[in-house]
Amino acid sequence: MASPVSSRTHGPWHLSLVATGVLSFATAMAGGHKTIGPRVEPEVPDEVRTGVTAIVEETANRWNSQDYATLLGLWDRHFEMKTIGSNPVGEDVRVSGVFRRTADGWRYIHYAESPKTAAVYLEDLMEKEVRPGWDEFFEQAKQRKREIARRKQQEAQQAPGSPAKP
Helix, strand or coil: CCCCCCHHHHHHHHHHHHHHHHHHHHHHHCCHHHCCCCCCCCCCCHHHHHHHHHHHHHHHHHHHHCCHHHHHHHCCCEEEECCCCCCCEEEECEEEEEEEEECCEEEEEEEEEECCCHHHHHHHHHHHCCCCCHHHHHHHHHHHHHHHHHHHHHHHHHCCCCCCCC
16 A cells, blocks of 8 residues: 555655645746846057047937938947857847927937848848849739739629619
């Protein structure tokens, strides 16, 4: 006769209890990455500090001139990098910003720069493979489709037994 404390009857229950405890502990520890430690001032060479300060000031000058198109001239939206065990990669980066009008004027509420997702990258590659003349071909196809629909509608109206046109 099997003991009521047999591992066969309590094994899955015991495993659930352990898993629940592990998950509870993990949940309790979540957010630990948000702890802010003491500020560490990195050593920045004068040449870098001067260059970065200059580009920030130039950004402000161009922004304040309200000639916003010139701001893009300050951006190098192409990056290249290499990670261990892979070939170098590079691509153009997408940039987005969302603004809100406040009593103090327009403010950023979101700003992000990010590489393209795989799907967007593939779509861009496929768009480059479209042969010249596609737009004209597509417009002609849409026009033929409209003509066929118009002809079918006229034939349906002229067919015997079709309702009379008012």
